[in-house]
Every structure is written in structure tokens, then in C-alpha cells.
Amino acid sequence: MKSLIPLLALSTIVASSTVQRPLQDASSSEAVVSSKSRPLVNSTQLQGHIHSDNLLKRAKELYKIAELGTAEYGHPTRVIGSEGHAGTLNYLYSTLSQYSDYYDISNQTFYATLGKIFGSRLVLGSAQVTASPMSLTPPTPKKEPVYAPLVLVANEGCNPSDYPKNATGSIALIRRGICSFGAKSEAAGRAGALAAVVYNNYPGSLSGTLGDPSKYHVATVGISNEDAQPYIKDLEAGKIIPSSVWVDAIVRRTPTTNIIAQTKGGDQANCVMAGGHSDSVSEGPGINDDGTGSLSLLEIAVHLTKYSTENCVRFAWWAGEEEGLLGSDYYVSQLSSEENMKIRLFMDYDMMASPNYAYQVYDARNSRNPVGSQELRDLYIDWYTANGLNYTYIPFDGRSDYDAFIKHGIPGGGIATGAEGIKTQKEVDMFGGRAGAWYDPCYHQLCDDVQNCNLGAWEINTKLIAHSIATYAVTFDGFPKRTSVKTDAVTEDSPYHGPELFM
Numbered sequence: 331m332k333s334l335i336p337l338l339a340l341s342t343i344v345a346s347s348t349v350q351r352p353l354q355d356a357s358s359s360e361a362v363v364s365s366k367s368r369p370l371v372n373s374t375q376l377q378g379h380i381h382s383d384n385l386l387k388r389a390k391e392l393y394k395i396a397e398l399g400t401a402e403y404g405h406p407t408r409v410i411g412s413e414g415h416a417g418t419l420n421y422l423y424s425t426l427s428q429y430s431d432y433y434d435i436s437n438q439t440f441y442a443t444l445g446k447i448f449g450s451r452l453v454l455g456s457a458q459v460t461a462s463p464m465s466l467t468p469p470t471p472k473k474e475p476v477y478a479p480l481v482l483v484a485n486e487g488c489n490p491s492d493y494p495k496n497a498t499g500s501i502a503l504i505r506r507g508i509c510s511f512g513a514k515s516e517a518a519g520r521a522g523a524l525a526a527v528v529y530n531n532y533p534g535s536l537s538g539t540l541g542d543p544s545k546y547h548v549a550t551v552g553i554s555n556e557d558a559q560p561y562i563k564d565l566e567a568g569k570i571i572p573s574s575v576w577v578d579a580i581v582r583r584t585p586t587t588n589i590i591a592q593t594k595g596g597d598q599a600n601c602v603m604a605g606g607h608s609d610s611v612s613e614g615p616g617i618n619d620d621g622t623g624s625l626s627l628l629e630i631a632v633h634l635t636k637y638s639t640e641n642c643v644r645f646a647w648w649a650g651e652e653e654g655l656l657g658s659d660y661y662v663s664q665l666s667s668e669e670n671m672k673i674r675l676f677m678d679y680d681m682m683a684s685p686n687y688a689y690q691v692y693d694a695r696n697s698r699n700p701v702g703s704q705e706l707r708d709l710y711i712d713w714y715t716a717n718g719l720n721y722t723y724i725p726f727d728g729r730s731d732y733d734a735f736i737k738h739g740i741p742g743g744g745i746a747t748g749a750e751g752i753k754t755q756k757e758v759d760m761f762g763g764r765a766g767a768w769y770d771p772c773y774h775q776l777c778d779d780v781q782n783c784n785l786g787a788w789e790i791n792t793k794l795i796a797h798s799i800a801t802y803a804v805t806f807d808g809f810p811k812r813t814s815v816k817t818d819a820v821t822e823d824s825p826y827h828g829p830e831l832f833m
């Protein structure tokens with residue numbers, strides 16, 4: 331018989347993290363035996379346990395937990411580092427702990443970088459220009475304005491040679507493209523610039539993130555191409571443009587935790603994995619994003635304990651998704667090749683109940699994603715079709731926690747109901763709702779509360795999640811075998827890693 335301590339936990343111990351061993355109790359070997367007497371999970375039956383009133387009850391509890399964040403943030407939130415997030419982790423963990431004979435439950439703690447912006451201003455010549463400070467930007471020195479001439483950087487400002495001598499002591503004006511915003515900010519800092527202004531290379535405003543902090547980063551803001559063009563012309567004509575940038579912000583590191591639960595039963599070398607993110611943005615309680623996906627998985631994890639499985643089922647609740655997929659990136663980075671190969675596929679469930687929903691399926695393809703991604707996509711499509719429901723494809727472009735998995739050879743996919751995209755008339759014909767409005771008008775805002783969730787869509791998608799888990803918990807027959815921990819598929823250039831632009 332196999333060790334009851336899953337290799338998963340062993341493989342994730344690293345110097346910078348503290349991983350708690352899963353709960354072990356004296357009865358766990360009996361539990362494994364008795365799980366054999368449970369009937370084998372059956373998709374129809376598992377779906378039959380899913381009711382929107384139970385989901386609603388959990389959503390209301392989660393909102394109360396988000397209110398724990400009010401003392402520090404002035405409103406409910408479950409952002410990492412907040413009491414609301416700590417409460418979320420306790421809720422998930424304590425619920426799962428009631429089934430510690432069925433699941434090995436572990437915490438994976440890691441350090442996340444957290445930014446907070448209090449204010450910013452950009453003045454070019456004599457005019458104030460609308461600018462978005464980049465997420466994770468450092469403040470200007472002493473959080474006071476810097477005054478310096480604007481200097482135009484050559485090309486995209488990715489190489490030291492793009493910076494003229496007089497970039498030292500200047501405010502650098504840099505075009506978007508080729509390299510990340512973080513790389514531009516670093517290059518500007520190394521060239522001695524006091525601050526950086528990145529202008530868009532497409533119409534429209536520009537906001538993004540600098541990503542991982544660097545000691546060379548300088549305060550960095552984004553502006554639109556339209557706003558930048560007149561100043562670029564003046565600079566090219568040799569004019570001097572006295573300017574100022576002010577950013578008041580902090581960047582700090584905080585420990586936070588992924589929670590993982592894996593069935594003790596089932597083939598431990600062949601796992602179906604499903605995840606949602608436990609955190610919200612700081613602006614609101616995040617009940618749809620991603621309270622819904624997290625609670626769908628919790629509800630299914632509870633009902634799955636009535637059954638046995640042939641394969642192992644592993645659930646994850648990621649932390650730090652909103653700061654750039656930190657939890658899932660960290661998790662995958664800590665997998666040995668052997669552990670990586672045990673994950674037959676990863677399914678991402680983020681935003682299951684948008685009020686102006688569409689049934690969206692990530693358009694994962696075997697031609698450009700790890701083989702098996704397309705079979706998973708087709709499982710979702712077949713289910714919607716069999717249930718007489720419409721669906722649409724959405725880009726599989728790195729905006730949620732599947733990203734690290736598909737970059738490390740693990741087939742992935744998932745479903746969603748839409749964020750800040752705009753619903754078309756055609757989609758209104760397919761799903762109802764309002765054309766010309768966001769799928770989730772409360773996306774990343776304070777109003778992402780219990781009322782923001784469409785219970786009908788949530789119940790349907792939770793049944794589909796139950797179907798996806800039950801299907802692969804029974805068999806991987808016909809599902810492609812894992813071949814590599816690297817992806818040989820074409821990697822698409824996506825400017826997204828998580829919810830924000832990084833380049």
C-alpha cells in the first residue's frame with residue numbers, strides 16, 4: 331500500500347515556503363479501506379447534489395467573511411493579506427477538515443508582492459495629462475513630485491542603447507511594445523531616469539502592471555497614444571518640455587497560502603486537478619470573482635466524499651491570482667518533474683455566475699496547447715450541447731490560473747461567464763441579458779456582492795464542473811497520456827498574465 335503522505339506535499343517543501351503536512355489521523359488507513367465501500371462516483375449522481383440554494387448559502391457566508399476586511403480597507407474585501415482573505419482560508423480549510431478521512435489537506439504558504447496606490451499626477455509642459463500608474467510601481471522619491479525634462483527614448487526602450495545620455499535625471503518617455511512594462515521601468519532606472527512614462531502603441535489609454543519588483547524600477551505611469559503624440563512631435567523638433575511625475579504608492583511582501591485537498595483514494599499517480607482562486611481584488615468582496623468558482627469546488631468536494639474514485643482528484647484554492655497568478659505560478663514552479671507528470675489535466679473555474687453571463691469555454695487547442703486541452707474543451711461543449719444550452723469560445727490567453735499549467739506541459743482548460751468584455755446582440759439572442767454592457771458590470775468593484783451573482787448560471791456551471799470532475803475521476807480512457815513537462819506547442823504571445831497587462 332502506498333504511503334499516506336502524498337508526494338505532493340513533499341515536493342512542495344522549499345526553503346522559502348512552509349508547507350504543512352496534510353492532517354493525519356490514526357483512522358486514515360481505515361478510511362481508505364472504507365472508501366472502497368462507497369459507490370464509484372457517477373456524473374449524473376454527483377450533478378444531482380448541486381442546488382443553487384446551497385451555493386447561495388455559501389455566497390452569503392463568504393460575503394460576511396469579506397466584511398472582516400472592512401476595518402482595514404473601509405469596505406468588504408478578500409484581497410491577500412486582509413482579514414477577509416484570512417477568513418476565506420479558514421472557511422475553506424475548516425469545511426474540508428470535516429472530511430479529513432477522505433482528503434489529504436495541505437497549506438502551501440509563499441510570499442506575494444502587494445502594491446497599493448494612493449495618488450498620482452503627470453504634468454507635461456504646462457498641462458496635466460491623464461495617466462494610470464502601473465500596478466506595483468514604486469513611489470517617486472519621498473512620495474514627492476519629481477521635476478525634470480521629458481526625454482524621448484529610442485525604439486521601445488528595452489535596451490540600454492535606446493536611452494540617450496541625457497536620459498539621466500530625466501523623465502523618460504517610452505513606447506509600449508517588445509518587452510514588458512517592468513523591463514522598461516528597469517531599463518529607465520538603470521539609465522538614471524527619475525520616472526518613466528509609457529505611451530500606448532494602440533489607440534486608447536494604457537494601464538498595466540510592472541510585475542515582479544526590481545530595485546531599479548522607477549515610478550511608472552501609462553498614457554494614451556493620442557495624448558503622447560503632440561509631445562513626441564515637440565521633442566523630435568528639439569523642444570524642451572519641463573515635466574513632473576508624482577506617485578504615492580507602497581509595494582510590500584506578505585505571506586499568503588494556497589490550499590490543496592487531494593482524495594486519499596484513487597490512483598495517486600493519475601490525478602484530475604481543478605482550481606479556483608480564494609482571493610479578491612482590494613476594491614471589493616469578489617463574490618462572483620472568484621467566490622463562485624471557489625465555492626462551486628468546495629460544494630463538489632463535500633459531495634464527492636459520498637463516492638469513491640478510480641483516479642485521484644485534487645482541488646486547489648489559489649491565493650494571489652489578482653496580483654498576477656501568484657499562487658498557481660508558485661505551485662507549478664515547485665512541482666518536481668515526477669509530480670508534474672501525475673497531473674493529467676488542470677481545469678480552471680474563475681467567475682461562474684456573471685449577471686450578464688455567457689457560457690464561455692476557453693478555446694484550448696491541441697495544436698498550440700498541451701495535448702488533451704482540446705479533449706477537455708470538447709467535454710464542456712458536449713455537455714452544454716447535450717443540455718440544450720448555447721456556448722461561445724473565448725481566448726485561452728493567460729488571464730487566469732491555468733497559465734502556469736499549460737506552460738509546463740499540463741493540458742488545461744475551463745469555463746467562465748465573462749468579466750469586463752462587452753456582450754454582443756448575437757450573444758443576447760443566445761443567452762438573454764443586455765447587449766453593449768459588460769458580462770459582469772461589477773467586475774473588480776465594490777458591487778461584486780451576493781446580488782451580483784446569477785444563480786441559474788451558477789448552478790448550471792457547477793453541475794458542469796461536477797461532470798468534469800466525475801468523468802475524469804472514473805477514467806482517463808481515451809484521454810491523451812502526458813508526454814512532457816515542457817510544452818512543445820506554439821506559445822502564443824499574449825500581453826496578459828493574470829487580469830492585468832504586463833506588456
Ligand SMILES: *[C@@H]1O[C@H](CO)[C@@H](O)[C@H](O)[C@H]1NC(C)=O
Pocket residue numbers: 372373374375
Ligand atoms: C449513473 O447514475 C444514473 C442515475 O442514477 C444512472 O441512470 C446511470 O446508469 C449511472 N451511470 C453509470 C455509468 O453507472
Ligand SMILES: *[C@@H]1O[C@H](CO)[C@@H](O)[C@H](O)[C@H]1NC(C)=O
Pocket residue numbers: 350351416419420423424436437587
Ligand atoms: C492551514 O491554513 C488554515 C487557514 O489559514 C488554518 O486554519 C490551518 O490551521 C492551517 N493548517 C495547518 C496544518 O497549518
Ligand SMILES: *[C@@H]1O[C@H](CO)[C@@H](O)[C@H](O)[C@H]1NC(C)=O
Pocket residue numbers: 479480481494495496497568569570571
Ligand atoms: C537630449 O538629447 C537629445 C539628443 O540625443 C536631444 O534631442 C534632446 O533635446 C535632449 N533633451 C534635453 C532635455 O536636453
Ligand SMILES: *[C@@H]1O[C@H](CO)[C@@H](O)[C@H](O)[C@H]1NC(C)=O
Pocket residue numbers: 718719720759760761
Ligand atoms: C440558443 O441560441 C439561439 C440563437 O442563436 C436561440 O434561438 C436559442 O433560443 C438559444 N437557446 C437557448 C437555450 O437559450
Ligand SMILES: [Zn+2]
Pocket residue numbers: 607619620651680681
Ligand atoms: Zn478571477
